[in-house]
Amino acid sequence: MGRKFFGTDGIRGRTNQGKMNAELAMRVGQAAGAHFRRGDHRHRVVIGKDTRLSGYMIESALVAGFTSTGMDVIMTGPLPTPAIALITREMRADLGVMISASHNPYEDNGIKLFGPDGFKLSDEDEMAIEALMEQPPQLADAEHIGRARRIEDARGRYIHAVKRSIGSDIRFDGLRIVVDCAHGAAYQVAPSAIWELGAEVIPLGVSPNGTNINDEVGSTALEAVKAKVVEEGAHIGIALDGDADRLIVIDEKGKAVDGDQMMALIATRMSETRRLTGGGVVATVMSNLGLERYLRGLGLGLERTKVGDRYVLQRMREGGFNLGGEQSGHMILLDHATTGDGTVAALRVLASLVREGKPASELLHLFDPVPQLLKNVRYDGGAPLEAETVKRAIAEAESELGDGGRLVIRPSGTEPVIRVMAEGDDAAQVEQIVDRVCDAVRDAA
Missing domain, CATH: 3.30.310.50 (Alpha-D-phosphohexomutase, C-terminal domain)
Incomplete structure (x- = not known):
């Protein structure tokens, strides 16, 4: 049976045109709430979002849907996608929801769902939710309708977690770093985490107004961050996308570094410290042949999947890999996150910059890409x-x-x-x- 609502990464579309509207969001909440009501405990769902104007509408509709089925709702406000996965697992929630259309323009929005383990839902779970969306909702009795609350410490929880992803001995003192958050979900947490580790942060794309997410900033519009790195004489630039699960790095010369070079760097370090599992790295069919040859020279393999971070993650879990990603900048470090996390990946790159004492242009050029x-x-x-x-x-x-x-x-x-x-x-x-x-x-x- 074909999919009517879910695509390769949740549900996504133009808001108030076609399927992505408040009615659909409420149906998703009711269907997912019914699907994940298992056991006698008080059920709860964590809901986060990026900075799109339509996030208010989608969030309110999801809250109505979930509470109507008897689920309590915890709202975090704007946070990266990986933060919602983390908090869902930390709070022992039954379900996590991220409202975002990632690198798309503000007119679009989307709904991504995470299970209680913090991983994106399986195809079977998504198909079951789709089937429930086509049926009358399973509404709770009046006395069992859920409650909703907003938590204030979600940002701090996530910042603490990402800082723990690097060694406690690492500090970024003396580094000048341009941090471009695409006016998106990481506009507070990414600059804060890097600043707390000692760096001088030059912020870019940190003034969201609801309609400027990904607008000439972020990982899919690099001219602004490239220019800022050169203008400020920064050691490195970091460009995230709207929901901060993707990262592109800019070296000190203003040149973009893609996910393949980042995977090479991180794999090298993890292999040297015997922390790389699975015997190599998982990437997609789009990763450069130069990466495959470089890893082979280290005695490591490169396994390829279809395009899409969910396929990379699926193969990682099947094969016991803890590092994978995409040329486009999704970096998955399973020891620290259950999905792509641009901030965690950035801290790994910055930690290597400190340890090696090399300029970014040298550190992040481990192989010559094949044409x-x-x-x-x-x-x-x-x-x-x-x-x-x-x-x-x-x-x-x-x-x-x-x-x-x-x-x-x-x-x-x-x-x-x-x-x-x-x-x-x-x-x-x-x-x-x-x-x-x-x-x-x-x-x-």
């Missing part, structure tokens, strides 16, 4: 990847690349687009191959 090219082909319908001409073009491209390169063809999960990515040691060859496959897909479409 990689990604192009998108938009199509109106049908199944162009099933066409024989496309299959033949893909087979020829794979044969031409051989063992020295990779070809990844995948349909987008959010729009009618086929993504064509190739990488290999010869940049000109890679470009020719991508263009040929794109032409075949375009002709078939």
Whole structure:
């Protein structure tokens, strides 16, 4: 059975247009509340959000839904997604909810759900909630309606937890760090955590007004943070996205460092200290071949999954890995978080900067990326990847690349687009191959 509401990362859409509205949020609360009412204890749910204007509406509707089914609600206000996962587990809650559309513009919003263990829900749980959303709600008797309260110490709990993710001997004294919070969920906690460890923090994107989240700031709009690092003579810059589960680093020269180089750095340190489990790292099909070759040189493996941090996390849990991530900046350190955490990853990078005493441009360049090219082909319908001409073009491209390169063809999960990515040691060859496959897909479409 296909999904009607949930996508690859919860429910997401344009607010008050289509599915993402107050009515849907209340139905989610009622359905999830019914699904997670298990046992005789007083049930509770933790709800957090980012800084979008629509967060007030979605939060109120979720509170109505959950309390109507007999669940007590604990609201934290704006906090990163990983903080909600953490607090859900710490408070022995039955469920956690994050209201966010991550790196999307403010007009969008979303609902992410976490189980009592702090991990995102399984496909089975999401399908069960979808089924309950299509049925009449299971309302509590009047005497058993839930209560709602807002807690004031949630920020402090999270700051304490992320600081514990690095050694107690580490201080950031003398470091000038630009911290770009995208006017999003981490606008208070990320600068505070880094400042408490001794750094001089140069804040950027820390003045949310409800409509400026991710607007020309943050991990998907890097020009402002790059310029700020150079202008201020900072040692490093940190760019988070709207819900702070993603990180991009900027070196002292104003150059962006992606998730592949960060995984290489963190894996190296964890391997040296014998804290890396699973024999390597989990990443997606989009991670650069250069990362795979670098890890192989350390005697470590790279396991690849489909694009999406939930698939990375699933493989990590199956294989006993404690480090994984995406080239786009999701970093999962399972020893400290149950989901991607940009602030935890940032502290790991900063700790290495202190230990190694090297400039960020050197510290975060552990391998030369193999030339990689990604192009998108938009199509109106049908199944162009099933066409024989496309299959033949893909087979020829794979044969031409051989063992020295990779070809990844995948349909987008959010729009009618086929993504064509190739990488290999010869940049000109890679470009020719991508263009040929794109032409075949375009002709078939």
